[in-house]
Amino acid sequence: MVPYExxxxxxxxxxxxxxxxxxEHGDLRxxxxxxxxxxxxELAAARGVRIVEVPESQLxxxxxxxxxxxxxxxxxxxxxxxxxRPLIESLGLTVRDVGVYESQTADYPDIALKVxxxxxxxxxxxxxxxxxxxxxxxxxxxxxxxxxxxxCYDKASARNSREHNDSNVxxxxxxxxxxxxxxxxxxxxLSTPFGGGRHLARVQKIAEIERQYAKKxxx
Numbered sequence: 450m451v452p453y454e455x456x457x458x459x460x461x462x463x464x465x466x467x468x469x470x471x472x473e474h475g476d477l478r479x480x481x482x483x484x485x486x487x488x489x490x491e492l493a494a495a496r497g498v499r500i501v502e503v504p505e506s507q508l509x510x511x512x513x514x515x516x517x518x519x520x521x522x523x524x525x526x527x528x529x530x531x532x533x534r535p536l537i538e539s540l541g542l543t544v545r546d547v548g549v550y551e552s553q554t555a556d557y558p559d560i561a562l563k564v565x566x567x568x569x570x571x572x573x574x575x576x577x578x579x580x581x582x583x584x585x586x587x588x589x590x591x592x593x594x595x596x597x598x599x600x601c602y603d604k605a606s607a608r609n610s611r612e613h614n615d616s617n618v619x620x621x622x623x624x625x626x627x628x629x630x631x632x633x634x635x636x637x638x639l640s641t642p643f644g645g646g647r648h649l650a651r652v653q654k655i656a657e658i659e660r661q662y663a664k665k666x667x668x
């Protein structure tokens with residue numbers, strides 16, 4: 450997200466932190482001397498988010514999108530999400546966890562949308578969503594333009610979805626896979642590059658279908 454900036458009376462430009470900048474969980478790092486609106490502070494307090502001031506130079510040290518994985522789960526995938534998060538981090542990647550943060554009932558389309566938006570808007574290169582079966586989250590995520598979500602259940606399907614289809618979101622069935630199976634699928638999916646070549650033309654055709662229907666909706 451591009452920060453808002455404004456000029457202050459002292460002649461310096463400062464960052465303006467709005468409520469929309471407050472994450473669902475964790476810390477909100479802001480540059481020293483940033484102006485944090487009252488609504489942003491109230492929302493941060495309500496979510497238990499800590500506002501941490503750091504030197505401007507340190508903000509550039511945040512993980513770039515290509516090193517960031519958006520991660521989310523509903524109540525059916527919560528336990529699996531907590532197991533998979535350390536695996537992602539062990540591969541040198543940063544996790545953007547959009548919830549849920551406990552085994553509370555949640556609707557998988559809401560979680561899928563949060564993950565898909567981060568990927569579609571370029572804040573994360575890839576996303577991982579876990580629900581009970583992985584099917585509903587895959588359907589929901591694929592409604593977001595630019596998303597190619599794949600439900601994978603073994604290493605072969607994970608490899609194929611990346612090499613052939615350039616999938617950018619992985620969905621998993623938290624109640625259908627063992628811990629070891631899910632870890633194998635995730636590790637394979639994250640480590641497999643897109644094959645390009647003849648596959649590129651086919652992925653471009655997927656994008657063209659998306660554009661055709663987007664034009665019909667907007668017309």
